[in-house]
């Protein structure tokens with residue numbers, strides 16, 4: 176059985192970060208170790224939240240896991256809240272990365288052209304440095320633009336996306352996947368570039384005219400779960416696109432929706448079934 180470590184916050188309510196990564200990766204049949212970086216009452220898009228910083232625990236936990244020879248097939252990072260956390264996670268990659276361990280970074284910090292509360296362009300540049308240690312990064316267009324220091328351009332064409340992907344892999348990670356990419360109003364998907372084979376891959380599914388928080392975390396977690404379940408990167412990204420869409424469909428169909436996150440719980444049986452298809 177594969178074992179991964181995911182490093183991100185616990186937002187007690189709101190279906191994001193660890194509260195989605197743990198169940199999704201577990202559903203893929205993969206042991207999901209967690210390293211919580213902070214405990215929040217809810218994520219920072221709400222008008223109010225509490226925040227208990229666990230930065231001081233990161234090094235101690237990482238050293239102890241290494242001393243106990245607890246190794247991981249993948250380390251997956253999501254929302255990281257400070258420069259200090261970026262530096263500690265960089266050390267953790269060096270300390271806890273065993274032979275063959277795949278590092279996946281979702282550089283969570285922005286969407287729709289704007290940085291989330293508390294983030295700065297300087298932070299994005301530092302996140303870009305961390306990405307040099309990854310095997311795969313999964314930014315959206317906004318995060319990619321901030322990391323590369325280029326203007327956010329929502330009116331992109333395919334050549335522009337390919338150029339951004341080449342610049343992203345030039346940060347030092349062999350594979351980059353841009354999420355939320357659409358060339359046709361009715362479709363939405365992911366564009367991958369593998370700099371080692373110099374190959375591009377695009378996959379899309381139906382676009383839903385809704386916007387729910389937390390779908391990026393769902394997508395990244397589903398990708399990691401599928402990779403660890405034996406899918407190639409392209410195939411894992413397809414699983415993640417299809418599963419995220421299914422989560423959105425379940426949410427849209429819920430007459431008793433309670434205003435945060437997507438109903439990924441109802442889509443977990445679909446995910447488990449979809450993981451059986453390797454194409």
Ligand code: PXL
Pocket residue numbers: 184186191192215217218219220254283291388389392
């Ligand atoms: O879904 C990304 C995310 C994760 N964790 C926290 C957040 C956000 C997005 O705003 O605030 C604490």
